[in-house]
Amino acid sequence: MARTLAQINAVTSMNLRSIPSRLWTSISTVVAVGIATGVLLSFLAMSNGFRSTVKGTGSPDVAIFLRKGGGGELNSIITREQVQLIEEAKGIAKGPDGKALLSAEMYSVVDGIKKSSGTKANLPLRGVGPNAVNVRRGIKISAGRMFQSGTAELVVGRAVSKQFKGFELGRTIRLASQNWKVVGEFEAGGSVFESEIWSDIAMLQGLYRRGSSVQTVRARMEDPNRLKELLAFSDADPRLKLDVKAETEFYANQSRGISDLILYLGWPLAIAMSFGALAGALNTMYASVDARMREIATMRAIGFGGLPAFVGTMTESLLLSAIGGVVGTLFAYLLFDGISASTLGSNFTQVVFSFKFTPELVVQGVFLSLIIGFAGGVFPAWRAARVPLLAAFREQ
Amino acid sequence: MSEALIVLKGIGKRYKRGKQSVPIFEHLDMTIPRQDFAAIMGPSGSGKTTLLNLLGGIDRPSEGTINFDGKRMDNLSENQLAAFRAANIGFIFQFYNLMPMLSAAQNVELPLLLTKLGPRARRERVKTALAVVGLSDRARHKPSELSGGQQQRVAIARAIVSDPKLLLCDEPTGDLDRETAGEILGMLQTLNRDLGKTIVMVTHDPEAARFAKRTLHLDKGRFSEKDLNA
Ligand SMILES: Nc1ncnc2c1ncn2[C@@H]1O[C@H](COP(=O)(O)OP(=O)(O)OP(=O)(O)O)[C@@H](O)[C@H]1O
Ligand SMILES: [Mg+2]
Numbered sequence A: 001m002a003r004t005l006a007q008i009n010a011v012t013s014m015n016l017r018s019i020p021s022r023l024w025t026s027i028s029t030v031v032a033v034g035i036a037t038g039v040l041l042s043f044l045a046m047s048n049g050f051r052s053t054v055k056g057t058g059s060p061d062v063a064i065f066l067r068k069g070g071g072g073e074l075n076s077i078i079t080r081e082q083v084q085l086i087e088e089a090k091g092i093a094k095g096p097d098g099k100a101l102l103s104a105e106m107y108s109v110v111d112g113i114k115k116s117s118g119t120k121a122n123l124p125l126r127g128v129g130p131n132a133v134n135v136r137r138g139i140k141i142s143a144g145r146m147f148q149s150g151t152a153e154l155v156v157g158r159a160v161s162k163q164f165k166g167f168e169l170g171r172t173i174r175l176a177s178q179n180w181k182v183v184g185e186f187e188a189g190g191s192v193f194e195s196e197i198w199s200d201i202a203m204l205q206g207l208y209r210r211g212s213s214v215q216t217v218r219a220r221m222e223d224p225n226r227l228k229e230l231l232a233f234s235d236a237d238p239r240l241k242l243d244v245k246a247e248t249e250f251y252a253n254q255s256r257g258i259s260d261l262i263l264y265l266g267w268p269l270a271i272a273m274s275f276g277a278l279a280g281a282l283n284t285m286y287a288s289v290d291a292r293m294r295e296i297a298t299m300r301a302i303g304f305g306g307l308p309a310f311v312g313t314m315t316e317s318l319l320l321s322a323i324g325g326v327v328g329t330l331f332a333y334l335l336f337d338g339i340s341a342s343t344l345g346s347n348f349t350q351v352v353f354s355f356k357f358t359p360e361l362v363v364q365g366v367f368l369s370l371i372i373g374f375a376g377g378v379f380p381a382w383r384a385a386r387v388p389l390l391a392a393f394r395e396q
Numbered sequence B: 001m002s003e004a005l006i007v008l009k010g011i012g013k014r015y016k017r018g019k020q021s022v023p024i025f026e027h028l029d030m031t032i033p034r035q036d037f038a039a040i041m042g043p044s045g046s047g048k049t050t051l052l053n054l055l056g057g058i059d060r061p062s063e064g065t066i067n068f069d070g071k072r073m074d075n076l077s078e079n080q081l082a083a084f085r086a087a088n089i090g091f092i093f094q095f096y097n098l099m100p101m102l103s104a105a106q107n108v109e110l111p112l113l114l115t116k117l118g119p120r121a122r123r124e125r126v127k128t129a130l131a132v133v134g135l136s137d138r139a140r141h142k143p144s145e146l147s148g149g150q151q152q153r154v155a156i157a158r159a160i161v162s163d164p165k166l167l168l169c170d171e172p173t174g175d176l177d178r179e180t181a182g183e184i185l186g187m188l189q190t191l192n193r194d195l196g197k198t199i200v201m202v203t204h205d206p207e208a209a210r211f212a213k214r215t216l217h218l219d220k221g222r223f224s225e226k227d228l229n230a
Helices: A002-017 A019-055 A080-087 A131-135 A158-163 A201-207 A224-236 A247-291 A293-302 A306-336 A359-385 A389-393 B048-055 B078-088 B104-114 B119-132 B148-160 B178-195
Strands: A062-067 A102-113 A120-128 A140-144 A153-157 A172-174 A179-187 A197-200 A216-220 A242-246 A340-344 A350-354 B004-017 B020-033 B037-041 B063-068 B089-092 B166-170 B198-202 B214-219 B222-228
Touching: A002 A019, A002 A306, A002 B104, A019 A247, A019 A306, A019 A350, A019 A359, A062 A224, A062 A247, A080 A102, A080 A216, A102 A131, A102 A201, A120 A131, A120 A201, A131 A216, A153 A158, A158 A179, A158 A340, A158 A350, A197 A201, A224 A242, A242 A247, A247 A293, A247 A306, A247 A359, A293 A306, A293 A389, A293 B078, A293 B089, A293 B104, A306 A359, A389 B048, B004 B048, B020 B048, B020 B198, B020 B222, B037 B048, B037 B178, B048 B166, B048 B198, B078 B089, B089 B148, B104 B119, B104 B148, B119 B148, B148 B178, B166 B178, B178 B198
Parallel strands: A120 A197, A153 A179, B037 B198, B037 B214, B089 B166, B166 B198
Antiparallel strands: A062 A216, A062 A242, A102 A120, A102 A216, A140 A179, A153 A197, A172 A179, A340 A350, B004 B020, B004 B063, B214 B222
8 A cells, every 4th residue: 555655656746747848738728727717717706796796685574565477676566555555564563653664666767877888777766765764774875965855866876876977976967857966875785775776756756757656665574474464465455466575585586597697608608618628638638648658658567557657647637727727716816806797687777796706616616627637637547557568668 | 496587388479460460479488597698689570579578577478388486477467467577577678768757866766666665775775776887976867967878777777676586678788889888788797697687688789699698599489599608
């Protein structure tokens, strides 16, 4: 056993020390593996960041009422009478005024101009009343102040002012054929709400000629378990018949499609590049074995087994690929970690999120590179283990 | 203990070439006594290297038996043959076959990695072997930093370091000038005379063959004549 290890050791170290004589093909393998790993990780980090932004939105104890079968907020409509009925439902927490803690809201889409590309993109414009902040948790005005009811004032999410033109505090901006003054900026714990613009609900109802109807109602429940009662309540009354969902569930459903899409783009691309890297690795490793043919045969003639030759070649392949994996990971991390991006969220509005690297992602990247190293090494290593001994007698 | 180190009886060897089977030897008999120094000469393609491979356990005969030191070796498995080679045979090649990444000392040490010797004992043995070939001062040199003759001396040190009974040399001076060849052949002669190593050497060069105790001529798969050297 100890002797086998000593053999493996000797052959492997010879093998690795001979890498400089195949410098360029070795480097190209490292680079190819690095690119494949980097691409995969970038997509994973994107999907991850998007998912954690959307998933971090909403609380389990907030119920959201929507028109049945409507899907998103944009298509929903709820009448004033229905809002009044909901106020009577059991299980809804009471606000400081003793009334049910709920927030009736409008939801529409306006154009914004991206700072990075100068292109148009959809932004959600949400009309809210004073309870919007009370029903949700973690909404904080971080600059300026809240808008005043009945005025054409706006507050914008932090991500909006960061990524879109014209939303600086004090600026006037034209949206939905109305001039608005930006009076405040808010934080919402990195959630989707930070990609929204908020204004007074009455202003929006007037602008869109909606009368007294709204689009969604959010209600803070006494606890998350009351959702069943609210559902039963809504189903029992023919005048309601609304969809009732926990806010967390609502956003989780919306995020799934998009983050899956990112993954479905990312994995095939990474796999295609992995095949390229694999071809490179195979080429490098066969070249390595061919270059060492006489050495390997000589070792065998001396009495060394085939195993050290196999392990030596395998180690070289795994090492080159692992270096590629680490380099690719490092590059992807330095280039993308924490970088903001925006993509289409639900209702074709923009969701601003950050690429997010996690240790699990890095593990996946290194795993991919080791798979390439293994697949690229195993056949050449097999050839190395079976070099004919007679090769020792031939001239190089 | 028998007189002979190796006895070949009724050896046949065929290579497959496509569908054809090409015979190299048929019914070849040969005996190599202990402490022999035999030169094997013969035209190209006559089977000299093939014979050396059979003697060294690198290749197996198609027919016949080979006894080494009184034991059958023609029927050993591949792993047994590797162990047999490690214990009994030292190879010296025409092109030295040193590992370019390793120093002279590390090259010489390689066969010892197959023994039970510890690092310290190995270092002692390497030192002795390098001293025998007169290269103590080149222990740390890489093969590329040595002349052809010096490289072949390192190869000889590697061949003798684990104290095998038999040295097999295939054109050991085929790549060297006459003077250097003389040094190498003298060294083999000394190993044979003073250390009692049995040596079988393939050569094209009649001058080289004169260093051996006897010369065998191989032609068309047979030994055509034997003549004792001086
Ligand atoms: N692995 C092999 N497969 C098929 N034929 C082989 C193989 N090795 C050798 N031969 C053939 O066997 C014959 C003897 O070869 P061998 O190498 O023993 O000759 P040699 O006497 O050493 O020649 P040289 O003086 O040129 O080295 C040749 O005809 C050769 O082509
Ligand atoms: Mg030959």
